[in-house]
Amino acid sequence: MTFTNFTKANNVYKHLELESPSSPKMVLKNPAKSEHYQNREPKTNTSIINGLNRGRVAIFIDGVNLFHAALQLGIEIDYLKLLCRLTSGSRLLRAFFYTIVDVGRPAPTRPRANDKQQGFLFWMRRNGYRVVTKEAQPTDNSKKPNLNVEIAVDMITLAPYYDTAILVSGDGALAYAVEAVTSKGGRVEVVSLRPMTSDSLIDVADYFLDLDSIKQEIQKDSHLGYNYRSLSNSHL
Template sequence: MTITTGSKAKNAYKRLEQETHLSGKILLKNGIKCEDTNKKEPMADSSIIDGSNRGRVAIFIDGVNLFHAALQLGIEIDYLKLLCRLTADSRLLRAFFYTTVDISRQTATRPRANEKQQGFLFWMRRNGYRVVTKEVQLTDNSKKPNLNVEIAVDMITLAPHYDTAVLVSGDGDLAYAVDAVTSKGARVEVVSLRTMTSDSLIDVADYFLDIDSIKHHIQKDSYPGYNYRTLSNSNL
């Protein structure tokens, strides 16, 4: 495997200028459908889009963190667009999606606690993602759960097999794992909402992309498209 090396810029906060609306034919890359990148306008900074020097890419998405970022932006994520955007023209090794699954008992007001979520995760598995879940029972007094340990272990374990890691999270607890990965020669790109991203995480990453700058290109279209149906009536 060819490792991309070079001097690492500390606290390199790279923000991409917004592109024009994506258009063009659909291409099949790494088993997923992506827009034709030849029809995009030039960008001021293509560090996270230009796949020529990224080598093999592994994507690690903190689903809970991304969900709250989307809430703050007032958008609903299109996960096919997101996967294409993060992969760009690079070779995708694997795309992980980490999330908690509520296994609390069903109640009168919530007879099917996580059926919709299970349908969403089923759809994700069928559309290019490796889903990693942690079962939790959510209560009013429970500590906010996360999968930082799972994300860190996967990033470090797979480090010899990829050249670039794309971490979609702003959690500063992952800074040590990012530093460990970069010390092995791999490149780490952090993608998150700036207001939700720890400075310590940006400091150890090679590049940072504010998800607010690409929100128009990763959100669901206003017209009806695919949806995440519950398992009971899913034909995926």
């Protein structure tokens, strides 16, 4: 995994080989639409990525979406493994991790709100990720916040500097940003859990990868744990 600076080189993508009849197909939520989807959905054979000249890649991870996907899969994500798997030997420009942070009122027994989460984010910053956060008060009546605007802006702003964007999210609200990137010649790969992924997002992506197909490669070993530092003893 190699980090590169903001200088985009000319890149010519290798054409994808035609899919053979034996190639695996995506599991569809509505079998009645299978013929229509086979004609328009991106291929999901994971071997394709390994043989593709993806140029410089930028990774955009919707942390909340990925967290819920991991819960559905019953795994805990190893974020170093995830970074390596998504990069797949390509040149990495940036890897962004977007998440909501708890800013609930500190308690006497917890002087810092959600210290465990802050320790995790500190670890992420020290291990190859650019962390983007949005504060939220944990209330029952307020609409759940998201970072779709931040993700979309970063994808479009950085588009001149990368060749391939890897979007880890299934939120259909990001389809317009994906289309904006692809319309300018960029390639976009969407990585998410299929039942949690909007069809509109798959429609505009060049490639879709189901997290279920790579869960063995990105889950944390049960006997290992992250060595998160407590922020009370750390200097940011």
